[in-house]
Amino acid sequence: MPDFNDASATHRLAPGHHTVDIDSTWAVGDVPNGGYLLAMMLRAALAEAAHPHPVSTTAHFLTPPTSGPADVHVTVLRTGRTIETLRVSLLQEETPRVELVVTVSTLTRSAPVEWVGPLPEAVAPVDDCVPAVVDLPDGTHVGLLEHVDIRLDPQTLGWFSGRPAGQLSMRGHVRLADGTQPDPVVLALAVDALPPTVFGLGRLGWAPTVELSVLTRGLPAPGWLTVHLRGRLVRDGWFDEEAEVYDAEGALVAQSRQLARIRVT
Amino acid sequence: MPDFNDASATHRLAPGHHTVDIDSTWAVGDVPNGGYLLAMMLRAALAEAAHPHPVSTTAHFLTPPTSGPADVHVTVLRTGRTIETLRVSLLQEETPRVELVVTVSTLTRSAPVEWVGPLPEAVAPVDDCVPAVVDLPDGTHVGLLEHVDIRLDPQTLGWFSGRPAGQLSMRGHVRLADGTQPDPVVLALAVDALPPTVFGLGRLGWAPTVELSVLTRGLPAPGWLTVHLRGRLVRDGWFDEEAEVYDAEGALVAQSRQLARIRVT
Numbered sequence: 098m099p100d101f102n103d104a105s106a107t108h109r110l111a112p113g114h115h116t117v118d119i120d121s122t123w124a125v126g127d128v129p130n131g132g133y134l135l136a137m138m139l140r141a142a143l144a145e146a147a148h149p150h151p152v153s154t155t156a157h158f159l160t161p162p163t164s165g166p167a168d169v170h171v172t173v174l175r176t177g178r179t180i181e182t183l184r185v186s187l188l189q190e191e192t193p194r195v196e197l198v199v200t201v202s203t204l205t206r207s208a209p210v211e212w213v214g215p216l217p218e219a220v221a222p223v224d225d226c227v228p229a230v231v232d233l234p235d236g237t238h239v240g241l242l243e244h245v246d247i248r249l250d251p252q253t254l255g256w257f258s259g260r261p262a263g264q265l266s267m268r269g270h271v272r273l274a275d276g277t278q279p280d281p282v283v284l285a286l287a288v289d290a291l292p293p294t295v296f297g298l299g300r301l302g303w304a305p306t307v308e309l310s311v312l313t314r315g316l317p318a319p320g321w322l323t324v325h326l327r328g329r330l331v332r333d334g335w336f337d338e339e340a341e342v343y344d345a346e347g348a349l350v351a352q353s354r355q356l357a358r359i360r361v362t
Numbered sequence: 363m364p365d366f367n368d369a370s371a372t373h374r375l376a377p378g379h380h381t382v383d384i385d386s387t388w389a390v391g392d393v394p395n396g397g398y399l400l401a402m403m404l405r406a407a408l409a410e411a412a413h414p415h416p417v418s419t420t421a422h423f424l425t426p427p428t429s430g431p432a433d434v435h436v437t438v439l440r441t442g443r444t445i446e447t448l449r450v451s452l453l454q455e456e457t458p459r460v461e462l463v464v465t466v467s468t469l470t471r472s473a474p475v476e477w478v479g480p481l482p483e484a485v486a487p488v489d490d491c492v493p494a495v496v497d498l499p500d501g502t503h504v505g506l507l508e509h510v511d512i513r514l515d516p517q518t519l520g521w522f523s524g525r526p527a528g529q530l531s532m533r534g535h536v537r538l539a540d541g542t543q544p545d546p547v548v549l550a551l552a553v554d555a556l557p558p559t560v561f562g563l564g565r566l567g568w569a570p571t572v573e574l575s576v577l578t579r580g581l582p583a584p585g586w587l588t589v590h591l592r593g594r595l596v597r598d599g600w601f602d603e604e605a606e607v608y609d610a611e612g613a614l615v616a617q618s619r620q621l622a623r624i625r626v627t
Contacts, residue, residue, distance in 0.1 A: 152600065153573040153621045155420035157447050157463050159440035174458050175424035180572065182422050184449075184461065193439050196449065198422050198461055200572055200621075208598035211627065212563055214530065265479065298477055307445065307465055308418035310575050312602060312621050314595050329606070330579050330614050333473035335417065337577060337617060341594070349595050352602060354619055356418045356465075356577050362476065 100275035101244065105136040105282070107144065113171045115141040117187075121164035122240040128161045130241045131306045131355075132289030136282045138185045138197045141169040143282075147181045148201040151281050155198050155310040162187065162194040179203070204281075206316045213349060217325045217341055220268045221250045229269070229292070230257075235301050245290050246274045253297060261299035265328030265336065267291045270321045279317035279344065281351075287322045288340040288353035294328045295336055295359055302360065304336075309355040320345030334361045365540035366509065370401040370547070372409065378436045380406040382452075386429035387505040393426045395506045396571045396620075397554030401547045403450045403462050406434040408547075412446045413466040416546050420463050420575040427452065427459040444468070469546075471581045478614060482590045482606055485533045486515045494534070494557070495522075500566050510555050511539045518562060526564035530593030530601065532556045535586045544582035544609065546616075552587045553605040553618035559593045560601055560624055567625065569601075574620040585610030599626045 104123055107115040123133040139151055168191075172184045185197040220226075226248035231239050234257065250268040255261050271287045272279075279287070288311055293304040323343045328336050336359055342351035369388055372380040388398040404416055433456075437449045450462040485491075491513035496504050499522065515533040520526050536552045537544075544552070553576055558569040588608045593601050601624055607616035 153422070155422070155463065155573065155575055157418070157420070157439075157465055159447050174422075174461055182424050182461065196439055196447065196463055198420065198463060200422055205598055211596040212530065213596075214592070214594045265477065308420065308575075308577075310420055310573075310619070312573075312619075314597060314600070314602070327479070329479045329617065331476040331478075332579060333470055335579070337579070352594065352619075354575070354577075354617075 101273050101277045105133065105140055107137060107141045107169060109144055113145060115144070115169040115171065117167050117169055119162055119164045119167055123244060124164070124240045126237045129164060130289060131158060131309055132286040134162065134187060134195050135197070135285040135309065138169060138187055138195065139199065139282050139285055141171050142183045142185050142199050142201070145171045145173065146183060146201045147176050148203050150202060150204045150313060151199045152202045152204070152313050153200045154285060157196045157308050158306050159196060160192070160194050162189050167194070204313065204316050220270065220323050220325065221252065223248050223270050223321060226250055226269060227254055233301065241290065244274055245286065246272050247290060256296040256299055256301065262297045264297050265294035265331070265338065266297055267294050267326040268324065270323050272321050278319040279322055281313045284313055284317065284342060284351040285311050287324055287342055288351060291324055291326055293357065294326050294338045295331065298331065300359060304357045304359050306355050306357045309353065311351060311353040313351055315348050315350040317344035317350040318346040318348070331359065334358055366538050366542045370398065370405055372402060372406045372434060374409055378410060380409070380434040380436065382432050382434055384427055384429045384432055388509060389429070389505045391502045394429060395554060396423060396574055397551040399427065399452060399460050400462070400550040400574065403434060403452055403460065404464065404547050404550055406436050407448045407450050407464050410436045410438065411448060411466045412441050413468050415467060415469045415578060416464045417467045417469070417578050418465045419550060422461045422573050423571050424461060425457070425459050427454050432459070469578065469581050485535065485588050485590065486517065488513050488535045488586060491515055491534055492519055498566065506555065509539055510551065511537050512555060521561040521564055521566065527562045529562050530559035530596070530603065531562055532559050532591040533589065535588050537586050543584040544587055546578045549578055549582065549607060549616040550576050552589055552607055553616060556589055556591055558622065559591050559603045560596065563596065565624060569622045569624050571620050571622045574618065576616060576618040578616055580613050580615040582609035582615040583611040583613070596624065599623055
């Protein structure tokens with residue numbers, strides 16, 4: 098089994114031109130996981146970038162790519178002394194599948210927190226959480242979970258046994274099964290790894306992400322990442338999902354938001 | 363004084379090629395307001411788009427444009443039956459200044475709310491709020507406020523008299539001074555119109571937006587928009603700011619998030 102670095106590696110053919118090989122097992126059902134695609138695209142961007150850390154990554158998912166080879170094109174839009182912005186497109190058959198813009202900078206591990214808001218609702222400790230299962234009640238095989246070790250807070254797991262909590266929330270802990278320690282690329286994977294929050298309404302099934310944006314707020318310490326997901330509104334076939342990710346030392350290291358589709362009832 | 367439609371109008375020279383005239387008065391100090399630039403870029407996108415409503419708009423601000431003419435280039439990335447995604451670049455002197463990707467669809471005014479989370483902290487009624495002043499304590503002239511009528515909740519206004527509330531929050535009501543009623547383009551303006559939340563820490567002064575993303579969650583009713591801003595973290599010269607916008611009938615019609623820079627103390 099390839100580890101995360103292998104599965105998300107890019108091959109630089111020329112400045113701004115990379116190829117990747119989308120692994121069929123980093124997927125939910127047949128569809129490559131969005132965070133995994135972000136990780137590949139970020140690696141291509143960082144190979145071209147003047148600064149080492151993505152601080153803001155915004156991705157629009159156009160058409161789900163299939164597993165197998167894909168091209169990644171990187172264009173530097175503007176380089177400055179402290180920040181740089183790049184455009185990244187992932188293409189198959191010369192058709193864009195994911196379009197990403199990322200602003201990079203240099204984050205400092207030791208930078209003090211000037212102000213932080215109140216913590217969200219606590220997550221049960223890892224040992225009191227439930228390992229996510231690789232096969233969902235509707236039969237979907239979540240290959241992603243062979244690579245990403247996810248422990249879910251039992252309070253947000255009622256949907257699995259037919260008793261959904263009745264709200265858009267999901268909480269748990271995440272680490273890579275291969276022992277890779279968290280960094281900003283792993284954070285992009287972590288924000289999209291838990292089951293969709295709409296499962297909390299009993300709305301199981303396919304919930305494709307249309308747009309996912311991630312802010313990196315710090316360089317994570319080694320160990321488990323703790324992920325809090327919540328959403329605000331389900332309407333007209335759309336729902337939102339916001340993540341806050343804390344590292345093993347309790348620092349807020351990432352925030353994300355996605356807009357996703359759901360079948361209209 | 364040009365009204366909002368005039369100030370944000372685009373002129374279509376050819377498919378995908380527009381020019382705009384950035385008005386010097388829709389600004390904070392000398393810098394055009396980010397939401398105003400988004401509004402122009404959205405108008406260019408919507409002139410090319412197969413669906414009428416932006417549902418997810420992500421913008422990276424590369425270099426502040428100056429007032430005066432600018433080019434706007436629109437590229438359709440993918441068209442589908444229900445959604446389409448477009449890339450929009452605003453350029454001056456052939457250099458990109460703002461890079462935007464927008465996904466459009468068709469929203470339904472009458473679509474029922476399937477689920478909505480708890481309301482955020484209440485905002486004082488319009489008549490109990492304080493009109494935002496056009497000149498800030500540090501001498502910055504906010505020309506934007508000659509066009510946008512903003513009433514701020516006194517509870518989030520302590521910074522103006524030297525008693526900041528000590529948290530990242532700002533709340534108020536917004537409408538266009540010329541009587542233009544809200545629509546998705548006005549929502550993009552509304553999310554970036556209030557003073558930055560870091561003023562609540564007594565950190566007055568320039569706080570440039572690096573990335574701003576907006577979700578449109580409904581078509582707003584006529585009348586005032588109510589805007590709740592809060593942020594989670596100030597660290598390493600960066601802060602985040604999240605908006606929720608409610609229409610006059612109490613519907614959640616927009617969500618946004620921005621990442622912005624602040625002087626490191």
